[in-house]
Amino acid sequence: MYKYDHIDQTLVDQRVIQFRDQVERRLNGTLAEEEFRPLRLQNGLYHQRHAYMLRVAIPYGLLNAKQLRTLALIADKYDRGYGHFTTRQNIQFNWVELEQTPDILAELAKVEMHAIQTSGNCIRNITSDAFAGVAADEYIDPRPICELLRQWSTLHPEFAHLPRKFKFAINGAKEDRTVLLCHDVGIELKKNPNTNNGELTADIYAGGGMGRTPILGSLIKSHVPWQILPSFLTALLRVYNRFGRRDNLYKARIKILVKALGPEEFARQVEGEWNQLHNDIKQSKDNFTQAEWERVAKHFTKPNYRALTALSNEQLQSHADSKLNSSEKIGFTRWLERNVKPHQVPGYASAILSLKPHGSAAPGDATSTQMNAIADLADQYSFGELRVTHEQNLVLADVEQAELLNLWRAAKNYNLVLPNIGLLTDIIACPGGDFCSLANAKSLPIAKAIQERFDDLDYLHDLGDITLNISGCINSCGHHHVGNIGVLGVDKDGEEWYQITLGGDQGNDASIGKVIGPSFYANEIPDVMSSLINTYVEQRTADEPFIDTYRRLGVAPFKEAAYRNNGKHSKESSKGAIA
Amino acid sequence: MNKQIISFPKDGKPSLIPNEWQVWDGEHDEGGIPDLEHGMHKVLGPFHWWITRYKNPDIIHRANQGEIGVWFSADDDILKHADIIEAGKSLWPVVGAHFPIFRDGRSFSTAALLRDRFAWQGEIRAIGDVLIDQLLQGARVGFDAFELRADQNLDVALKQFDLFSVVTQNSWRDQRATIAAS
Ligand code: HEM
Ligand code: SF4
Numbered sequence: 092m093y094k095y096d097h098i099d100q101t102l103v104d105q106r107v108i109q110f111r112d113q114v115e116r117r118l119n120g121t122l123a124e125e126e127f128r129p130l131r132l133q134n135g136l137y138h139q140r141h142a143y144m145l146r147v148a149i150p151y152g153l154l155n156a157k158q159l160r161t162l163a164l165i166a167d168k169y170d171r172g173y174g175h176f177t178t179r180q181n182i183q184f185n186w187v188e189l190e191q192t193p194d195i196l197a198e199l200a201k202v203e204m205h206a207i208q209t210s211g212n213c214i215r216n217i218t219s220d221a222f223a224g225v226a227a228d229e230y231i232d233p234r235p236i237c238e239l240l241r242q243w244s245t246l247h248p249e250f251a252h253l254p255r256k257f258k259f260a261i262n263g264a265k266e267d268r269t270v271l272l273c274h275d276v277g278i279e280l281k282k283n284p285n286t287n288n289g290e291l292t293a294d295i296y297a298g299g300g301m302g303r304t305p306i307l308g309s310l311i312k313s314h315v316p317w318q319i320l321p322s323f324l325t326a327l328l329r330v331y332n333r334f335g336r337r338d339n340l341y342k343a344r345i346k347i348l349v350k351a352l353g354p355e356e357f358a359r360q361v362e363g364e365w366n367q368l369h370n371d372i373k374q375s376k377d378n379f380t381q382a383e384w385e386r387v388a389k390h391f392t393k394p395n396y397r398a399l400t401a402l403s404n405e406q407l408q409s410h411a412d413s414k415l416n417s418s419e420k421i422g423f424t425r426w427l428e429r430n431v432k433p434h435q436v437p438g439y440a441s442a443i444l445s446l447k448p449h450g451s452a453a454p455g456d457a458t459s460t461q462m463n464a465i466a467d468l469a470d471q472y473s474f475g476e477l478r479v480t481h482e483q484n485l486v487l488a489d490v491e492q493a494e495l496l497n498l499w500r501a502a503k504n505y506n507l508v509l510p511n512i513g514l515l516t517d518i519i520a521c522p523g524g525d526f527c528s529l530a531n532a533k534s535l536p537i538a539k540a541i542q543e544r545f546d547d548l549d550y551l552h553d554l555g556d557i558t559l560n561i562s563g564c565i566n567s568c569g570h571h572h573v574g575n576i577g578v579l580g581v582d583k584d585g586e587e588w589y590q591i592t593l594g595g596d597q598g599n600d601a602s603i604g605k606v607i608g609p610s611f612y613a614n615e616i617p618d619v620m621s622s623l624i625n626t627y628v629e630q631r632t633a634d635e636p637f638i639d640t641y642r643r644l645g646v647a648p649f650k651e652a653a654y655r656n657n658g659k660h661s662k663e664s665s666k667g668a669i670a
Numbered sequence: 671m672n673k674q675i676i677s678f679p680k681d682g683k684p685s686l687i688p689n690e691w692q693v694w695d696g697e698h699d700e701g702g703i704p705d706l707e708h709g710m711h712k713v714l715g716p717f718h719w720w721i722t723r724y725k726n727p728d729i730i731h732r733a734n735q736g737e738i739g740v741w742f743s744a745d746d747d748i749l750k751h752a753d754i755i756e757a758g759k760s761l762w763p764v765v766g767a768h769f770p771i772f773r774d775g776r777s778f779s780t781a782a783l784l785r786d787r788f789a790w791q792g793e794i795r796a797i798g799d800v801l802i803d804q805l806l807q808g809a810r811v812g813f814d815a816f817e818l819r820a821d822q823n824l825d826v827a828l829k830q831f832d833l834f835s836v837v838t839q840n841s842w843r844d845q846r847a848t849i850a851a852s
Contacts, residue, residue: 098836098847242838248807252775332779382852
């Protein structure tokens with residue numbers, strides 16, 4: 092894992108001093124709230140419904156045990172004992188005091204962490220594959236590029252006040268686990284003997300995003316040599332900075348500019364700007380050097396793996412059988428099946444700790460007790476490191492297969508082994524109306540009600556892969572557009588309603604879901620889910636996942652089922668029913 | 671109009687100096703440039719005004735005496751007028767780039783383009799809604815003079831430039847620290 096050198100450390104330390112001064116000026120009244128706002132946002136500090144909220148960056152999702160313990164400490168000392176892992180590989184603390192945020196940032200700086208550019212109209216925390224460096228289907232470890240671009244984007248002076256927020260995602264595996272095309276810029280790394288002498292190159296997608304106008308990004312340039320990424324991205328951002336709309340918040344994202352110009356024209360303008368930058372000898376100093384690569388990449392070498400032989404799941408189960416009672420056996424088997432992922436190195440696996448307990452905590456929430464326990468598990472079983480997934484779970488990436496049982500037992504004590512990864516109850520949800528001041532409706536009680544309705548693990552396993560994503564408003568923090576089933580909170584005359592979309596998907600066949608029809612009341616949602624799921628079960632062919640059945644049949648049968656009982660629920664009974 | 675500006679030459683130190691330039695919005699244009707306020711004898715006119723007047727002999731005469739500069743508004747597409755700007759290089763002692771509101775970052779790119787693409791060597795001055803917390807970014811993209819909004823505390827402003835001793839991307843002033851470290 093990347094280790095700060097004195098440059099990184101100096102930068103975050105000085106950033107704390109800078110922010111302390113800005114907070115002081117705010118508190119003594121020489122800095123107006125309106126002028127402080129973009130400054131605090133660039134330090135991840137929001138003002139939410141009840142309190143300030145601090146969003147801390149976890150660059151490309153990588154954490155070590157010590158950092159996680161610090162997050163636990165912050166949760167205890169400055170918040171209410173928990174944190175919320177987000178779809179953008181950040182963690183949020185919902186109840187912090189403005190006066191204390193400089194101290195929190197100082198605490199973070201001690202363990203090589205910060206909240207720089209986790210919000211605001213600048214380049215945000217760069218996200219990547221939570222299984223980077225270990226995934227069996229990876230062809231390039233994206234982390235050195237992630238880190239080089241993290242540094243390049245940190246406090247970038249030209250792009251501190253863009254028209255709108257700007258999000259990068261970077262992928263280097265066959266299966267896209269980054270929702271690449273839903274980012275302002277998606278960088279797909281390639282290594283091909285026929286281009287750039289077999290060196291690393293990047294295909295650049297631009298103009299994707301969710302929100303009010305969901306759009307998948309377009310390919311605007313192939314085979315950019317990795318060294319040239321700074322000048323290419325400068326050109327791209329410069330075009331956006333100059334010509335992105337600033338008159339209307341909702342039209343200010345790069346996706347609107349790319350759409351308005353057309354991807355070809357946008358690409359042409361970027362190319363024009365880039366040629367200038369690139370041809371200019373002075374500017375070519377912007378290029379990443381081999382020495383920089385080596386400085387960074389040396390931190391992403393493989394940990395000290397032991398030479399082991401690979402075990403099949405059957406072998407693991409039969410080894411475990413003698414040590415487990417019958418209900419434990421089922422639990423462990425399911426966990427192996429759903430929560431354990433293949434690894435590049437024989438004898439190792441990655442284990443996902445589910446932060447989606449049925450009905451008892453908000454998706455992505457972890458208590459300080461859990462965080463400390465997970466830090467210990469990471470130390471004991473996974474070289475002291477872990478990852479945050481954009482589905483809001485945590486991963487111990489380098490576990491010896493033979494230790495999986497011990498890990499499972501230990502994690503079970505902290506309610507972290509629910510075998511629901513990729514299943515209907517592995518819900519992605521934003522904080523919604525319980526915390527967020529922009530919300531039209533609550534998200535968390537909906538997630539809870541669905542998890543309670545579908546609490547039968549046998550049934551969930553039988554249903555197989557389904558993604559269900561919930562956002563409390565059109566900003567789409569819960570990624571509802573790319574859920575196979577999406578739930579969106581909408582406001583109608585001051586009441587909370589929920590709109591359903593179907594057919595969204597992340598991964599290589601990413602697609603944006605379609606609205607099925609008029610919205611529902613909160614207390615109708617569990618029944619609607621049952622209707623959708625029953626339709627799938629009735630119509631599927633053997634082994635056909637939900638999304639394929641939907642793609643084969645279209646929306647009609649699902650829609651029909653969802654509205655069959657519509658009207659049964661009264662307005663009054665819905666109010667507060669799930670709240 | 672601030673009576674003092676921050677001057678921060680590329681190879682020098684930031685300091686307060688008297689403001690000699692009056693920013694003129696181009697309104698009430700009767701063919702010439704307006705009467706200058708007491709104490710000021712130089713004027714920064716809007717680029718869109720210059721485009722229509724730069725053939726006027728009176729204006730060229732004043733320009734030749736070093737009394738006229740131009741400022742670019744945030745939505746001026748300076749690349750569209752490359753020839754006029756090239757010619758302006760030998761006429762204008764100072765150019766300005768305007769921030770209509772502090773959180774509009776277009777003029778950061780304008781300054782970067784003036785330095786990178788036009789190799790502009792003279793002063794580039796930040797004008798408009800220029801606040802203390804924009805100075806660092808401005809200094810790095812190519813600004814070397816700042817006329818702050820009148821309510822800003824210039825002493826606090828001057829301290830900003832010492833905040834960071836390292837940077838992680840190249841800029842007009844310096845190379846990223848990470849190159850030397852590699
Ligand atoms: C509670 C405070 C939050 C606020 C005020 C907030 C605000 C916003 C806003 C205004 C947008 C719309 C951006 C646009 O379309 O231009 C947005 C989008 C988004 N936010 Fe949040 N958000 C919050 C929490 C979260 C959380 C907890 C997550 C992750 C679980 C998250 C992840 C995202 C994502 C992934 C998007 C959509 C991305 C896109 O369109 O590119 N946000 N958020
Ligand atoms: S989707 Fe809306 S309600 Fe949910 S966190 Fe984002 S802004 Fe808030």
